[in-house]
Amino acid sequence: MTLTNDRTNDRTDPPATLTAPPDATGRFGEFGGRFVPETLVPACQELEAAFDEAWVDAEFRAELTRVHTEYSGRPSIMTECHNLGAQLGVRLILKREDLNHTGSHKINNVIGQTLLAKRMGKERIVADTGAGQHGVASATAAALMGLECTVFMGAVDVERQALNVFRMKLLGAEVHSVHSGSRTLKDAVNEAMRHWVANVTDTHFCLGSVVGPHPYPYMVRQFQSIIGDEARAQIQEMTGAMPDVVVACVGGGSNAMGIFSGFVDEPGTRLVGVEPAGGAANGRGTPGVVHGMRSNLMQDEVGQVEEAVSISAGLDYPGVGPEHSYLASIGRAEYPSVTDEEVIAGFQLLSRSEGIIPALECAHAVAWISREAPKMQGKTVLMNLSGRGDKDVSQMMDILDGRL
Numbered sequence: 001m002t003l004t005n006d007r008t009n010d011r012t013d014p015p016a017t018l019t020a021p022p023d024a025t026g027r028f029g030e031f032g033g034r035f036v037p038e039t040l041v042p043a044c045q046e047l048e049a050a051f052d053e054a055w056v057d058a059e060f061r062a063e064l065t066r067v068h069t070e071y072s073g074r075p076s077i078m079t080e081c082h083n084l085g086a087q088l089g090v091r092l093i094l095k096r097e098d099l100n101h102t103g104s105h106k107i108n109n110v111i112g113q114t115l116l117a118k119r120m121g122k123e124r125i126v127a128d129t130g131a132g133q134h135g136v137a138s139a140t141a142a143a144l145m146g147l148e149c150t151v152f153m154g155a156v157d158v159e160r161q162a163l164n165v166f167r168m169k170l171l172g173a174e175v176h177s178v179h180s181g182s183r184t185l186k187d188a189v190n191e192a193m194r195h196w197v198a199n200v201t202d203t204h205f206c207l208g209s210v211v212g213p214h215p216y217p218y219m220v221r222q223f224q225s226i227i228g229d230e231a232r233a234q235i236q237e238m239t240g241a242m243p244d245v246v247v248a249c250v251g252g253g254s255n256a257m258g259i260f261s262g263f264v265d266e267p268g269t270r271l272v273g274v275e276p277a278g279g280a281a282n283g284r285g286t287p288g289v290v291h292g293m294r295s296n297l298m299q300d301e302v303g304q305v306e307e308a309v310s311i312s313a314g315l316d317y318p319g320v321g322p323e324h325s326y327l328a329s330i331g332r333a334e335y336p337s338v339t340d341e342e343v344i345a346g347f348q349l350l351s352r353s354e355g356i357i358p359a360l361e362c363a364h365a366v367a368w369i370s371r372e373a374p375k376m377q378g379k380t381v382l383m384n385l386s387g388r389g390d391k392d393v394s395q396m397m398d399i400l401d402g403r404l
Helices: 038-055 058-072 082-088 106-119 133-145 155-160 162-170 185-198 216-239 254-260 322-329 340-354 360-375 389-399
Strands: 003-005 035-037 078-080 091-096 124-129 148-154 174-178 203-205 245-249 270-276 286-290 293-297 380-385
Touching: 035 038, 038 058, 038 106, 038 185, 038 216, 058 106, 078 216, 082 091, 082 340, 082 360, 091 216, 106 124, 106 133, 106 203, 106 216, 106 254, 124 133, 124 185, 133 148, 133 162, 148 155, 148 162, 148 185, 155 162, 155 174, 162 174, 162 389, 174 185, 185 203, 216 254, 216 322, 216 380, 245 254, 245 360, 254 270, 254 322, 254 380, 270 360, 293 322, 340 360, 340 389, 360 380, 360 389
Parallel strands: 091 380, 124 148, 124 203, 148 174, 245 270, 245 380
Antiparallel strands: 003 035, 078 091, 286 293
């Protein structure tokens, strides 16, 4: 299969603002681009043109705002963790994306993409999913918009996220279990892209993170930037200042990019994306091409993609969004990792101290904050709680059996 990279000119100067769009070829510095089969180049170009037109269309933006307000439940609230903050010696504030309809930040992007798909005249969407949150959000939005929905999910994730599989089917989606490769998110994305190639005329690929070929990383970031826009105004009202640290978990990185977008141009605010130790693409990966983009990814010495391993189905991805790789390369954001055992402890810590059960993905951020708190005494820490832990309770019942 021949891959085309329609790169016509390089950006030589840094953007005036880090929230600027990528260059004309969809690159953030050296990362991004469009590495896809020739059959998909017209579809990507059509999507790019449609998004650019829609994003400056007042009617489209008004409809997007209306659906978020009346259906998704925006704006999401901010919650100060008085108990845990006092215990750790920091002022800890959560952006509550877990309270959105469907239980995570994923609905922000999916509402935008399904509105765009209808605008483009598409009749179907195809989606990838890891933990099932994006799949549930896609099935939900498809039901709302009157679109058919097909979801690809790795067989390993189908087993550990059975509740979300049932939710998708209940909402009318057709769910395909992927048994190739590692049988996780990477392979679900592969199969979803193959399905898109075969059905490109009437189908929109509703990619769930800030990954993939241009325009997806930028488009998904823009749809998720509502998190950062709201959080910036809310924390100023709560504290009268910008936060010292903004923290989010990172797999592909859409929730992190969403909240980072509100603070990336604030030099006094530290940005921290917490990766799983078994899938740290920025922490121990190297630049390469995967899923139509150039970004940091876990690969061996001959360029074969390595499997990512995580307790969290939403973070076992071997790559990361190209904008995250760019932010890491210029030193604007940092990407530490935590172990599964630290995540288990973080999951229990937030549950018991604040009565909030986080998704295992978000428990990575809790774990890092807990570990690093002695170095952040007195600081204001804003964490994106991007999903609730209902989906993980069954898995954690098995893990914590006899330990509670």
